[in-house]
Amino acid sequence: MTRTKIAVIGGSGIYDIDGLEGAEWVQVDTPWGAPSDQILTGSLDGVDMAFLPRHGRGHVHSPTTVPYRANIDALKRLGVTDVISVSACGSFREEMAPGDFVVVDQFIDRTFAREKSFFGTGCVAHVSVAHPTCPRLSDACETAARDAGISVHRGGTYLAMEGPQFSTLAESQMYRESWGADVIGMTNMPEAKLAREAELCYASVAMITDYDSWHPDHGEVDVTQIIQTLMGNAEKGRALVKRLPALLGADRAPCQHGCDRALEYAILTAPD
Numbered sequence: 625m626t627r628t629k630i631a632v633i634g635g636s637g638i639y640d641i642d643g644l645e646g647a648e649w650v651q652v653d654t655p656w657g658a659p660s661d662q663i664l665t666g667s668l669d670g671v672d673m674a675f676l677p678r679h680g681r682g683h684v685h686s687p688t689t690v691p692y693r694a695n696i697d698a699l700k701r702l703g704v705t706d707v708i709s710v711s712a713c714g715s716f717r718e719e720m721a722p723g724d725f726v727v728v729d730q731f732i733d734r735t736f737a738r739e740k741s742f743f744g745t746g747c748v749a750h751v752s753v754a755h756p757t758c759p760r761l762s763d764a765c766e767t768a769a770r771d772a773g774i775s776v777h778r779g780g781t782y783l784a785m786e787g788p789q790f791s792t793l794a795e796s797q798m799y800r801e802s803w804g805a806d807v808i809g810m811t812n813m814p815e816a817k818l819a820r821e822a823e824l825c826y827a828s829v830a831m832i833t834d835y836d837s838w839h840p841d842h843g844e845v846d847v848t849q850i851i852q853t854l855m856g857n858a859e860k861g862r863a864l865v866k867r868l869p870a871l872l873g874a875d876r877a878p879c880q881h882g883c884d885r886a887l888e889y890a891i892l893t894a895p896d
């Protein structure tokens with residue numbers, strides 16, 4: 625058994641977490657540069673916790689400029705074992721309504737202007753991301769959401785777009801009708817891929833703020849619409865996070881899905 629350390633990467637509207645014992649903001653430097661912000665560390669119900677505001681306090685990083693590699697590396701250096709992403713998203717499904725949460729299990733990565741790997745120069749590795757999220761962590765997120773009275777959907781495909789502009793109507797319709805995406809956001813990639821390369825368990829909770837642009841009865845998404853739903857979602861997100869330590873426990877066994885051994889057969893470069 626090893627000690628659990630849960631990291632929460634908070635998206636728009638979530639810039640800290642409540643009730644941390646021994647709370648302290650710490651600076652972590654990495655070979656990939658500085659993370660989005662200092663990291664809030666402490667414990668909750670006897671479990672070690674870390675919190676990183678993805679866009680930085682004051683929302684200074686756009687989805688494209690978030691330092692994804694530095695963020696994941698900084699969490700790894702702090703001894704984090706489990707990463708929960710909490711982020712805003714648009715919905716492509718009538719039944720996935722604004723205010724609902726989705727515990728995402730698949731991604732379509734349409735981002736193109738971000739560094740996506742720790743590997744490539746000096747050491748070449750190809751990890752599997754066929755199943756990019758950890759079912760054990762996703763179970764905990766689903767249970768925590770249900771216990772907090774949140775309307776939650778288990779499973780869904782998240783289309784990660786580059787942004788910063790929202791999608792055109794044609795794109796929105798294509799993602800929904802032809803590609804089978806359920807939700808859309810700008811930040812879960814390459815974060816999920818990097819977490820796998822860092823051998824961290826990763827789960828994603830997508831908090832729906834809007835119906836993007838496809839829905840005939842709803843106007844196309846804009847920031848005003850997102851902010852209206854965001855505040856309520858952030859409150860629910862906090863209630864969910866508060867329940868995670870009790871569900872995950874202070875100690876953990878090796879991941880039964882192998883997230884913590886992702887590099888075992890992935891490295892091609894010969895050792896020196």
Ligand code: ADE
Binds near residue numbers: 713809810
């Ligand atoms: N974040 C919240 N809503 C979004 C949308 N419709 N598209 C992309 N990112 C989003």
